[in-house]
Amino acid sequence: MTTVHNAEPVALDMVAPLEPARFRDxxxxxxxxxxxxxxxxxxQGRxxxxxxxxxxxxxQLACAPVQGSYPALTPRCAQAHWFERELFEDSGIRPEGHPGLKPIRSGTADFFRVEGEEIHEVAVGPVHAGVIEPGHFRFQCHGEDVLHLEISLGYQHRGVEAMLAGGPDRRTIHVVETLAGDTSAGHGAAYCQAVEALSGARVSARAMALRGVALELERLANHAGDLGALANDVGYLPTASFCGRIRGDFLNMTALLCGSRFGRGLLRPGGVGFDAEAGLRRELLRRLDEALRDAAGAVELLWKSESVMARFEGAGTLAAxxxxxxxxxxxAARAAGLDRDVRHDFPHGVYAFAQIPVSTARTGDVFARAYVRWLELQRSAAFVRDLLEHLPQGRLRAETGPLAAERICVSLVEGWRGEICHVAVTDGQGRFSRxxxxxxxxxxxxxxxxxMRGQPISDFPLCNKSFNLSYCGHDL
Amino acid sequence: MFKALIARLKQGHRTTPWPDGPAPELPERFAGRPRLDASRCRDGCAACAAVCPTGALSGGALDLGRCLFCRACVEACPERAVEFTREPAMAARRREDLVVRGGAYRLAEALEAESRRVFGRSLKLRQVSAGGCNACESDLNVLGTIGWDLGRFGVQFVASPRHADGLLVTGPVTANMREALLKTWAAVPSPKLVIAAGACAISGGPYRGRPEAHDGCGQLLPVDLFIPGCPPHPLTTLDGILRLLGRLG
Incomplete structure (x- = not known):
C-alpha cells in the first residue's frame, strides 16, 4: 500500500498492484x-x-487488477457492502460471496421480506409528503415495531461521475456545486483541493481563510435548520419556527459574501471568487453575533423541554x-463517541493553521445527534468569528495551470454531514480519466x-431527520 | 412554558411585510435579472458564449431558463455588454419569454379569469423533486418559514397530489423519476397547473444533454410558470407565484 496525505497527489505507477486475494486481505x-x-x-481494469x-x-492507497469477479471484501469488512454493490452495478464486476448483491441506484423489486402472519409491510416514497428529495423506504413491521428497514435510492441519479470524467471543463465546477446542492462549499472545497494539488497551485492564506468561513457558514446554516426540523418532528413549534428563520440568517451571510445563499461561485480552483473587505467583515460579525444569540435562545428550549427530551432520548440509538x-x-458517528472529523484528522487549508475542537456525545441516539449539532454550531461560530477578525492578507485567486498527468489524488473535506471524499485520477494529458x-x-x-431496528415506525421521521442525509449526493 | 414565551418575545416578529411593504433587502452581490446591450458587442466576439457553462448565451440573447447566474460571462466580456442587476422578479409564463435581449423583459402575466377564480385565493401545490440538488427544495421550504409565511397568501405545499391544484417541479427530471413524476401528475385532479422552478427543471441546468435526465419537465408536462435561478431566490419564487395568481401589480 502507498501512504499519502490529504490532497497529496501520487504517480499512478507508484501504487504497486497487489494480487486480488492479497489486496482483499x-x-x-x-x-x-x-x-x-x-x-x-x-x-481501467483495476x-x-x-x-x-x-x-x-x-x-493508504491500494489497487489490484480485476477481471469479471474477485473475492468479496464484505464478509470480512461490513463497511464495504455498499461500495461493492455500487461497483457491481457500475462495472458488472462481481464480488463473489457478497451477501446481498443488489443495485443501489437503479431500483430493486427484490426487497428483503420478513414472513409471518402478523407481519406487515409499509412502503413510502419515492415522492414524499414534504418538500424533499425522492427515495423509497420499505419497512417490515410487527405492529408498531420496525423489524427491518430497507432503503432504496437512485431516483436522483444524474450521471455526475460520468460527466466529471474528461474534465475539468467549464461545466465541472457547476456540477460539483450542485452535486449535493446543500453542500456546495463542501464539495467545492474537495474539488478545488484536488485541482490545486494536481496543478501545483498555491492558495493564499486569505483565500484559505475565506474558504473556512464558507464551509463553517454552510455547517451553521444546516445545523440550525436541522435542529429546527427535529423540533418540528416532535411537534415543538417554537424552536421549529425560530430555527427555520435562523438558518436563513446564516444563508444570507453567505449571500453577503458571494450573492448566493448556497455559496455558489465562492470557491474556485486557486482560491475564492469574492473578497470580504473590512466593512463586509464588520457586517458579517454583527450578524453572526445576532444569529448565534437567537440560536441559543431557540435551541436551549429543546434541552429544557421534557416533552422534547422524552422523544429525543433513546430514539434511534446506534452504538459506537x-x-x-x-x-x-x-x-452521526460523533454522536456515538467516535471522534472522527476530517478538520482535525486530515487538516488541509485553513484547518492546518487554526484548530476547531471535535464535538462528540456518547449516547448515539436522536438526542446525541441533535446535541452534537448544537456543540458544532457554537464552535463553528467561534471559528468564523476568529477568521473574520484576523483575516490574513493575500491574493484572492492563484492561476491553476494544467494538471499533472497520470496521477491519483485523494481529497478529503469535513462537510456538514461528514467526510467528503473526492478521488481524481488523471490521464496522460492531465484530464480526469476518473x-x-x-x-x-x-x-x-x-x-x-x-x-431503525426495533424502533416504533412513528419515530422514523424523527430518526431520518436526525441523520438528514442527501439523496442526490448518494445517487450522483 | 414561561421560557418558551420569553424566547418568543425575544425572537420578535419576523415576517416580511412584502408585498404590502418593502421587500427584504437583497445583498449587494446578488445576481438578479441580467441586462444585455448587444450594441456594445464587437463583431465576431463570442467571449461570453465561450465561457458559459450551459450555452445560455448566443446571438446577443441570454436564456434565463438555462442561466446559472454564475456571471462567468460578465467576467469574460471585454465591453461590459452584460450585467446582472439586483432585480429579483424573473418568472415568466412562456418558455420564450425567458430569453433576455436588451433590457426589456416580459414578466409572468396572471392566469385567465376562470383559472384565477379557481386558484386565486387558494393554491395548493404538490412539490416533486426529480433530480433536484436540494438547493431549490431548501429555498422552497424557506417560503414556509415565519420569514415569508407563504400560507398568508393561501398558497401551501400539500402532502398528497390528490389535495393539490398543481405541481411544482424541481430538478432536470431524471430517468429514474420520470414515472413517479407522471404518476403524481396523473393523481392531481383537473384543472391543474405546473410550475417549473430552477434552471434544471426548465432546461436541465448543468445536467442538460445527459442521457440520465430529460432536460427539465417541459417535454413531459404543460408548464404554466417558469421560475429561473440556480436556485431561485425565495423572493423570485414568491413574486412569480403571486404574479401568476394576479396578486401583484
Whole structure:
C-alpha cells in the first residue's frame, strides 16, 4: 500500500498492484486495525481502495487488477457492502460471496421480506409528503415495531461521475456545486483541493481563510435548520419556527459574501471568487453575533423541554461499535463517541493553521445527534468569528495551470454531514480519466436503516431527520 | 412554558411585510435579472458564449431558463455588454419569454379569469423533486418559514397530489423519476397547473444533454410558470407565484 496525505497527489505507477486475494486481505486487515474505507472503485481494469487512518492522519492507497469477479471484501469488512454493490452495478464486476448483491441506484423489486402472519409491510416514497428529495423506504413491521428497514435510492441519479470524467471543463465546477446542492462549499472545497494539488497551485492564506468561513457558514446554516426540523418532528413549534428563520440568517451571510445563499461561485480552483473587505467583515460579525444569540435562545428550549427530551432520548440509538463497523462519518458517528472529523484528522487549508475542537456525545441516539449539532454550531461560530477578525492578507485567486498527468489524488473535506471524499485520477494529458465522489451520505444511509431496528415506525421521521442525509449526493 | 414565551418575545416578529411593504433587502452581490446591450458587442466576439457553462448565451440573447447566474460571462466580456442587476422578479409564463435581449423583459402575466377564480385565493401545490440538488427544495421550504409565511397568501405545499391544484417541479427530471413524476401528475385532479422552478427543471441546468435526465419537465408536462435561478431566490419564487395568481401589480 502507498501512504499519502490529504490532497497529496501520487504517480499512478507508484501504487504497486497487489494480487486480488492479497489486496482483499490487506484492506480487511487495515480496517480491522482502525482504518476506514473512504473510497472503493473500479478504474481501467483495476480495483482501487482509499483507506483513511484517522489517528495517523494518513491515507493508504491500494489497487489490484480485476477481471469479471474477485473475492468479496464484505464478509470480512461490513463497511464495504455498499461500495461493492455500487461497483457491481457500475462495472458488472462481481464480488463473489457478497451477501446481498443488489443495485443501489437503479431500483430493486427484490426487497428483503420478513414472513409471518402478523407481519406487515409499509412502503413510502419515492415522492414524499414534504418538500424533499425522492427515495423509497420499505419497512417490515410487527405492529408498531420496525423489524427491518430497507432503503432504496437512485431516483436522483444524474450521471455526475460520468460527466466529471474528461474534465475539468467549464461545466465541472457547476456540477460539483450542485452535486449535493446543500453542500456546495463542501464539495467545492474537495474539488478545488484536488485541482490545486494536481496543478501545483498555491492558495493564499486569505483565500484559505475565506474558504473556512464558507464551509463553517454552510455547517451553521444546516445545523440550525436541522435542529429546527427535529423540533418540528416532535411537534415543538417554537424552536421549529425560530430555527427555520435562523438558518436563513446564516444563508444570507453567505449571500453577503458571494450573492448566493448556497455559496455558489465562492470557491474556485486557486482560491475564492469574492473578497470580504473590512466593512463586509464588520457586517458579517454583527450578524453572526445576532444569529448565534437567537440560536441559543431557540435551541436551549429543546434541552429544557421534557416533552422534547422524552422523544429525543433513546430514539434511534446506534452504538459506537455499529458506527465503527458500518464506517459512519460526521455528526452521526460523533454522536456515538467516535471522534472522527476530517478538520482535525486530515487538516488541509485553513484547518492546518487554526484548530476547531471535535464535538462528540456518547449516547448515539436522536438526542446525541441533535446535541452534537448544537456543540458544532457554537464552535463553528467561534471559528468564523476568529477568521473574520484576523483575516490574513493575500491574493484572492492563484492561476491553476494544467494538471499533472497520470496521477491519483485523494481529497478529503469535513462537510456538514461528514467526510467528503473526492478521488481524481488523471490521464496522460492531465484530464480526469476518473473522478470518484463519495458523499458522507453514502456511508450513512445504512446507519439510518440500522438505527431503525426495533424502533416504533412513528419515530422514523424523527430518526431520518436526525441523520438528514442527501439523496442526490448518494445517487450522483 | 414561561421560557418558551420569553424566547418568543425575544425572537420578535419576523415576517416580511412584502408585498404590502418593502421587500427584504437583497445583498449587494446578488445576481438578479441580467441586462444585455448587444450594441456594445464587437463583431465576431463570442467571449461570453465561450465561457458559459450551459450555452445560455448566443446571438446577443441570454436564456434565463438555462442561466446559472454564475456571471462567468460578465467576467469574460471585454465591453461590459452584460450585467446582472439586483432585480429579483424573473418568472415568466412562456418558455420564450425567458430569453433576455436588451433590457426589456416580459414578466409572468396572471392566469385567465376562470383559472384565477379557481386558484386565486387558494393554491395548493404538490412539490416533486426529480433530480433536484436540494438547493431549490431548501429555498422552497424557506417560503414556509415565519420569514415569508407563504400560507398568508393561501398558497401551501400539500402532502398528497390528490389535495393539490398543481405541481411544482424541481430538478432536470431524471430517468429514474420520470414515472413517479407522471404518476403524481396523473393523481392531481383537473384543472391543474405546473410550475417549473430552477434552471434544471426548465432546461436541465448543468445536467442538460445527459442521457440520465430529460432536460427539465417541459417535454413531459404543460408548464404554466417558469421560475429561473440556480436556485431561485425565495423572493423570485414568491413574486412569480403571486404574479401568476394576479396578486401583484
Amino acid at each position: 490487506e484492506v480487511a486487515a487495515a480496517v480491522r486495525g482502525g482504518a476506514r474505507l473512504s473510497a472503493w472503485f473500479h478504474h 480495483l482501487w481502495a482509499a483507506l483513511a487512518r484517522d489517528e495517523a492522519g494518513e491515507i 461499535e455499529s458506527c465503527l463497523e458500518l464506517g459512519l462519518v460526521g455528526p 473522478y470518484k465522489v463519495v458523499d458522507p451520505s453514502f456511508h450513512n444511509w445504512f446507519g439510518l436503516a440500522a438505527a
